[in-house]
Structure formats: C-alpha cells, structure tokens
Amino acid sequence: MHVLRAEPGAPVRLRVLLVHHEPWWDQDDLLPDGPAFFVQVLREAADGSAGRPEGPLAAEIGLLQSLDAGWITAEAHRFVERAERVAVRNLPVGEDLAAYYRDEYDPLDDLFYASTFNGMYRPGEHARIEQRLVQADYDVQVTDPRWTQTLKAGQAWGTAAWGPLATAGEAALRLGFLSADDEGARDGAIAAYRRAIEIGDAPTRVEALLYLDELPAGREYDIAERNRAALDLCVRLAAEGRDEDAHAAYAKALLTGGAEVAGEARRxxxxxxxxxxxxxxxxxxxxSRAAAWLRAAYDDGSSDVAAFALAVYARDFDRAGEIMGGLGGDLVLSWSGRVAMEMAFLHARAGDGDAARALLDLAYATGFAPSLFAEALDSGAARPAALATEIGKSLVEDLVNPAYDDEIETIVAATEGRLPDLAAFACQAQIDCHRQYDQTDEAEAWETRLPR
Structure with missing residues (x-):
C-alpha cells in the first residue's frame, strides 16, 4: 500500500501493488474492487501495530470484526462511501512479468515486510522493484474524515487486507485461531475454520483442518505432534483423492520431518x-507451479532451493552449480543436496547416467553427501537396492580417506541393516585406506565394524 494523497476534504488516493502473483490465479480479479478492501486498509493504518499510528477506526472496528469477511462486506458502506479505480499498470500479466514474479520471489517478499513505519522501506531501492508490479491507484471517499486521519502522503506498508472474497481464507483462518483462545468463542472458531476450508486455497484449508483437529485437545500441538498430524492428514486426503490438499499437508510435514516423512508418505x-x-x-x-511447491516443501517459503531445483529440472546443471555456490547456510545447502540426490536416482533409474553423475557431483559439492545418501534411503528415493548399492559404492570410492572416518561411518550406519554388501564394502575400503597409511589401530577398529 502507498498513500499518494491525503488532504482534508478530498478523497484519499491509494496505490495498491500486487507483491506476489501466480499464473493460475483468476487473472481478471487480481486487484481489489469495492469498499470492503479499503475498510480493512484504513483500519490497519490506524491499528497501532508494527509502528503504525493509532486512530479512531481501529476502535470502531475490532480486530475480530476486521477478519470476518461477512461482517466487513456487509458493513463496509458505513465507512467507505466509494472506491474508484483511476489508473492500472502492468496488466495483463505476460510471460516475462510472470517469470519476474517467480524469479524475484524473495526480494518481493522482503518488500512486503518493508514499511515506512518500521524504517525498512527504501524508496530508491524499492521503487525500481515496484514499477514492475501489477498495480492500481484508487480514490477512496470515506463517510467520516476521522477514518483517514492517520494517513499521510508517503506512507507505505504491506497489507494483510483481502480483496476478492475468494482470497479471504487466511483472514478466516486467523479469526479461528484468535477465537480458539477464548473458551466462550469455540463455536465461532469452528465456524471460522470451516469458512477457511470453504474459501481458502490448499495450504489454508490444510491449516484449518489441522487447527480443527487440535481444538478437542484444548491446546496447541507441539512440533512433533503437528508433524504427525500433518502426515496423517496427508494420508487421509490422498485416500480421498484430494491431491492438491494432500500435497499441501505433505509439504507441512516435510518442513519438520524430513526424509522419514517422505518415506512414510511414499509407503x-x-x-x-x-x-x-x-x-x-x-x-x-x-x-511457476513447481516453484510454489518447492518453496512450500523446502526452505520454509524461501525461493533459493526452488531456483536450484528449477535449473536441475531444465537440465542446466552448470546453472544449478552456480546457484548452489551462492547459497548461504548449511540448511539450505542440505535441502538443495536432497533435491540433487533424489533426482540423481530418478535419472539413474531412467538410464540417464550422464545426468545422474552430474547430480551426484552437485550432491557431493554440498559437503553432506553421506547424510544425503542416508536420507535418500530413508525417503525411498534410493531404489532399487542394486542401484543404491552401485551409487553408494561410487560415493564411498570418492570419499575414502583416513580423515573421513565419520563420513564413511554415516554410510555404514545407514546401510548395514538394509544393504549389507555396501556396508561391508565401505568398511573394507576404509580398512585398506588406513593400512595404506600404516594406521594399524584405525584399521583394526574398522575391522570390528564389518557386518557379520
């Protein structure tokens, strides 16, 4: 949101920018239309949160009322007389702009959280991004000048207001969550969650289903309980043929459960x-659809792993390597390595040895190849057994070194109960390596690890 003009006695002029976009959204309904959206915006601009000022509209409309789509729609006329769209830019969305939204997801997400109230909005930097985005200017006439008294030209912030009613699912979800804390409002929480299921997208529907399941417990689940609940919900939804919702639940379970979750979901x-x-x-x-899934399944919403995976899918392994080289943090590297290892086995099963080798090299470059191989076994990606043994032996040959006892131990521990021939091969390779360097004690220690 940008406040372009806020003068006494005149309509305020507001600019609405679409920070995120997906090609499968209703392209005729990307921007808000009508007073309901602007009632939410004006209340937000006066709610005293996140550095914003306090004003009379937030006292007039409570937080729970602002999240109730039915109430806002019915009562908007009391606060906003009219909202007229006076300019539109960057519509319709062509392929280049859709790609920009996809490839610049993280900077755009940062833009959403930058505001003039928290000091993070930087006009020089952000204006260059904003000029690319879908946007519209509106003249908004209120019924009482008090409703706009906190607005000043130049203010900017990311709004949680919903536009088309079909996008109000997250508001209903939040309404349910806040109502659930009040014993006397449990029926309202249930109704809000059901409303979120009715109008929300797949991730919102899954969140609402999980919260509905939590209500009888009278408390929030801990991380382990929510992971288990998300996985069980995934299985249930898959059995009902609700593929999109099943995968939304799967993504939630993956973020905290990792390879074991993938293996259980496969089984x-x-x-x-x-x-x-x-x-x-x-x-x-x-x-774009693949990137949205990857952001949900890896990296907790960031697009780093998605960018790496898209390069892998396009078989641009050089580009994938460049992206990997710029990744920061062990967690992001390990997630990218999981993608590389899973895809290596997929290409190997298809008989594409060159692609499999390139992907194994990418997995090796993370520095986590042994644990990635173990995770591929846990997830079921490392299959069939003969192929897993072949790739595992190749990995051992690349790794074997007197200084890499821990790495070889990771492979042995992961395979001794499932692929004993590979475990024995790894042990023997490390035994021979230590003997080559006259490290008798170390070699004898490895002999005790040989599978019996």
Missing amino acids: RAGLAGPAEHGLRLFTEEGP
Missing part, C-alpha cells in the same frame, strides 16, 4: 518424493 499414500513431485509439476504445469 502409506503412494506419494512421490518432493523433488520428483516438483519435476512432475514443472513438466505438466510449468515452472
């Missing part, structure tokens, strides 16, 4: 691994 619901599912979306529905 119980027949779901492909997260990287393989991303490839299917990339092939059948395009890169």
Whole structure:
C-alpha cells in the first residue's frame, strides 16, 4: 500500500501493488474492487501495530470484526462511501512479468515486510522493484474524515487486507485461531475454520483442518505432534483423492520431518518424493507451479532451493552449480543436496547416467553427501537396492580417506541393516585406506565394524 494523497476534504488516493502473483490465479480479479478492501486498509493504518499510528477506526472496528469477511462486506458502506479505480499498470500479466514474479520471489517478499513505519522501506531501492508490479491507484471517499486521519502522503506498508472474497481464507483462518483462545468463542472458531476450508486455497484449508483437529485437545500441538498430524492428514486426503490438499499437508510435514516423512508418505499414500513431485509439476504445469511447491516443501517459503531445483529440472546443471555456490547456510545447502540426490536416482533409474553423475557431483559439492545418501534411503528415493548399492559404492570410492572416518561411518550406519554388501564394502575400503597409511589401530577398529 502507498498513500499518494491525503488532504482534508478530498478523497484519499491509494496505490495498491500486487507483491506476489501466480499464473493460475483468476487473472481478471487480481486487484481489489469495492469498499470492503479499503475498510480493512484504513483500519490497519490506524491499528497501532508494527509502528503504525493509532486512530479512531481501529476502535470502531475490532480486530475480530476486521477478519470476518461477512461482517466487513456487509458493513463496509458505513465507512467507505466509494472506491474508484483511476489508473492500472502492468496488466495483463505476460510471460516475462510472470517469470519476474517467480524469479524475484524473495526480494518481493522482503518488500512486503518493508514499511515506512518500521524504517525498512527504501524508496530508491524499492521503487525500481515496484514499477514492475501489477498495480492500481484508487480514490477512496470515506463517510467520516476521522477514518483517514492517520494517513499521510508517503506512507507505505504491506497489507494483510483481502480483496476478492475468494482470497479471504487466511483472514478466516486467523479469526479461528484468535477465537480458539477464548473458551466462550469455540463455536465461532469452528465456524471460522470451516469458512477457511470453504474459501481458502490448499495450504489454508490444510491449516484449518489441522487447527480443527487440535481444538478437542484444548491446546496447541507441539512440533512433533503437528508433524504427525500433518502426515496423517496427508494420508487421509490422498485416500480421498484430494491431491492438491494432500500435497499441501505433505509439504507441512516435510518442513519438520524430513526424509522419514517422505518415506512414510511414499509407503502409506503412494506419494512421490518432493523433488520428483516438483519435476512432475514443472513438466505438466510449468515452472511457476513447481516453484510454489518447492518453496512450500523446502526452505520454509524461501525461493533459493526452488531456483536450484528449477535449473536441475531444465537440465542446466552448470546453472544449478552456480546457484548452489551462492547459497548461504548449511540448511539450505542440505535441502538443495536432497533435491540433487533424489533426482540423481530418478535419472539413474531412467538410464540417464550422464545426468545422474552430474547430480551426484552437485550432491557431493554440498559437503553432506553421506547424510544425503542416508536420507535418500530413508525417503525411498534410493531404489532399487542394486542401484543404491552401485551409487553408494561410487560415493564411498570418492570419499575414502583416513580423515573421513565419520563420513564413511554415516554410510555404514545407514546401510548395514538394509544393504549389507555396501556396508561391508565401505568398511573394507576404509580398512585398506588406513593400512595404506600404516594406521594399524584405525584399521583394526574398522575391522570390528564389518557386518557379520
């Protein structure tokens, strides 16, 4: 939101910018239309939160009322007389702009959280981004000048207001969450969650279903309980044929559960691994749909892993290597390595040895290859057994070194109960390596690790 003009006795002029965009959204309904959206914006601008000033509209409209789509729609005329769209830019969204929204997801997300109230909005830097975005200017006439008294030209912030009613699912979800804390408002919480399920997108529907399941417990689940609940919900939704919702639940479970979750989802619901599912979306529905899935399944909403995976899907392994080289943090590197390892096995099963080798090299470059191989076994990506043994032996040959006892131990621990031939091969390789360097004690210690 930008306040372009706020003068006494005149309509305020507001600019609305669409910070995120997906090609499958209703392209005729990307921007708000009507007073309900602007009532939310004006209340937000006076709510005293996140550095914003306090004003009379926030006292007139309570937080829970502001999240109630039915109430806002019915009562908006009391506060906003009219909202006229006076200019539109960057519509319709072409392929280049859709790609910009996809490829610049993280900077755009940063823009949403930057405001003049928290000091993070930088006009010189952000204006260059904003000029690319879908946007419109509106003249908003209020019924009482008090409703706009906190507005000043130059203010900017990311708004949580919903526009079309079909986008009000997150508001209903938040209404349910806040109402659930009040014993006397449990019925209202249930109604709000059901409303979120009715009008929300797949992630919102899944969140609402999980919160509904929590209500009888009378408390919030801890991380382990929510992970288990998300996985169980995934299996249930998959059995009901609700593929989109099942994968939304799967993504939630993956963020805290990792490879074991992927393995259980494969066994119980027949779901492909997260990287393989991303490839299917990339092939059948395009890169934006794949990127949205990857952001949900890896990296907790960031697009770093998604960018790496899209390069892998396009078989641009040099570009994937460049992206990997710029990744920061072990967690992001390990997630990217999971993608590389899962895709290496996929290409190897298809007989594409060159692609498999390139992907294994990328996995090795993370520095986490042994644990990535172990995770591929846990997730079911490392299959069949003969192929897993072949790739595992290749990995051992690349790793074997007197200084890499821990790395070889990771492979042995992961395979001694599942691929004993590979475990024995790894032990023997390390025994021979230590003997080559006359390290008798170390070699004898490894002999005790040989599978019996």
